[in-house]
Amino acid sequence: MLRCLRCKGDVAVHPSGLQCRKCSSVFPITNGVLRFVESQGYAGNFGFEWGKYARTQLDGEISNLSERQFIESTGFSPAELQGKWVLDIGCGMGRFADVASRWGANVVGIDLSLAADVAARNLCSRDNVWICQASVLNLPFLEQSFDYIYSIGVLHHTPDCEQSFKCLPKLLKPGGSIAIWLYSAYVRWYRMSDVYRKLTTKLSPKSLHALCVAIDPLYYIHRGLRWIPGIGSVLSGALSYAVPMNMNPSREWRLLDTFDWYSPVYQSKHTYEEVFRWFEDCGLR
Ligand SMILES: C[S@@+](CC[C@H](N)C(=O)[O-])C[C@H]1O[C@@H](n2cnc3c(N)ncnc32)[C@H](O)[C@@H]1O
Ligand SMILES: [Zn+2]
Incomplete structure (x- = not known):
């Protein structure tokens, strides 16, 4: 292919x-990754992120959250994917390629950043997973190669989400399925973060990560405020509006997701109308 x-x-x-x-x-091919780009381009923040949090979100004995998220965001089932050729666009450290390959699919994961190396390390024991470092905007595959394509939390981090999406349907075999998950343009809680992102996207990943660690105690202040009768919930609401950050009870997940929100150079948000139109433009049903 x-x-x-x-x-x-x-x-x-x-x-x-x-x-x-x-x-x-x-x-x-180096470190088990087939390379189609010479650098991470604008996605160096993701290389840093997934290098640092290489296994945090990988399913294991105590969590199957990634599998649940995979089902929720794609609608795919184990029976459908079994034995099929599946393309994971923007695989990151490989948590969803892990799920699809456990379900018995042949999974090709691509990522622009050095997250590809992390995915290759995490999944190197599987003989049904192949990892490439490549950009969705310039893919090395023949048309009609895949039964299923998914891309979770990726296309809105490219310079042009619509253009990136439209690179994909031609790679599907006739009757194949594609699922994408994007940031919503309807949610409004992050308004202030758009202001902060003007600065945070210019920091080095290391400095930005240190900043995420520094503001992390706000999480506990936040939780404390909720205990104050009456105005507590107003105060905690005001705090999350003023400083949007991830509120996962696990510190590691919280730091990862806060960094993930403030570091990407590109971050677009989308409406159903817009995305349905892209699907229709590509002749998808
Ligand atoms: C938020 S992470 C999501 C990773 C994975 N899908 C997950 O949910 O765990 C976004 C990923 O998209 C990748 N990415 C960004 N632009 C890309 C492009 N043009 N082509 C391929 N991957 C890209 C980044 O390197 C990063 O690993
Ligand atoms: Zn050639």
Whole structure:
């Protein structure tokens, strides 16, 4: 299902990766990742994020939250995915590729950032998972290669969400399914964060992460305020409006998600109307 990114020619195995038969371009494999880009581009924050929180959201003995989130955001079921070819766009550290591959699918995960390396490490023991470092805007796959495509929390972090989405339907086999999950334009709690993001997106990932750690105690102030009878809930509401941050009871999840909100260079929000139109434009039902 692979083709040359530069000339669309056939590719063949080469000692250090894949090589195009036509233009001789080589796409290396390093750390178990097939590389189609030379850098993370604008997505370095995600390389940092998933390097730091490499397994936090991975399902395990104590949590199956990622599986529940996968079902909720795609509507896919284990019976459907079993034995099918599935493409995970923006796989991050691989938590949903983990779910789909546990369900018996053959999963190809792609990510622009070095999160790809983390996914490859997390899932290296599976023989039904392949990880590529590539951009959704320039994918190395033949048309009609996949039965299912999903992209959870990714396309709104690209320079143009609609354009990124429209790269995908042609990769589906006839009768295939695609599911995407995007930020909502209807939610309003984050208004103030749009102001802060003008600064936070310019900080280095390390500095921004230190800032997230520094403001984390607000979570406890927040919870304390709720105990004050009467005005407590007003005060805690005002605080979350003034400083939007993740309120997960787990400190690790909270820091991860607060960083995830304030670090991406691109962050767009979308309406149902808009997204339904994109699906219709692509001839999807
Ligand atoms: C918020 S993370 C979500 C990761 C994963 N889907 C999850 O929910 O755990 C967004 C991911 O999109 C990736 N990404 C951003 N722009 C991309 C692009 N143009 N092509 C592929 N991946 C991209 C980032 O590197 C990052 O890992
Ligand atoms: Zn080529």
